[in-house]
Amino acid sequence: MDAGTARTEAEAAMIRSLLEQSMDPMDVGAAVVAAIRRNAPYILTHPEFRDVVREMHAALDAAFPADQAIPPGRMAFEEHRRALLAKLRALPVKD
Numbered sequence: 001m002d003a004g005t006a007r008t009e010a011e012a013a014m015i016r017s018l019l020e021q022s023m024d025p026m027d028v029g030a031a032v033v034a035a036i037r038r039n040a041p042y043i044l045t046h047p048e049f050r051d052v053v054r055e056m057h058a059a060l061d062a063a064f065p066a067d068q069a070i071p072p073g074r075m076a077f078e079e080h081r082r083a084l085l086a087k088l089r090a091l092p093v094k095d
Contacts (some may be wrong), residue, residue, distance in 0.1 A: 037093050 028045055035043040044053075
């Protein structure tokens with residue numbers, strides 16, 4: 001067995017091991033269906049990612065300019081967009 005084959009077999013073994021720890025697709029599907037029925041805007045299935053998501057959110061939030069004034073026209077547009085999204089999220093879910 002050459003080094004390339006050993007590496008490939010080791011990688012395959014690692015992938016098999018990871019897949020054995022994966023969520024059951026039926027559980028993922030059930031979570032997706034439940035979230036759709038709740039009209040949830042996000043479907044997060046892996047709580048172990050929470051810290052990474054928090055870090056990403058903090059980095060995104062920090063990237064917004066703190067000293068930039070928002071022109072009234074743009075703010076009016078944003079208020080309209082938020083109201084529209086609220087209406088969309090309030091629509092009844094249909095099975």
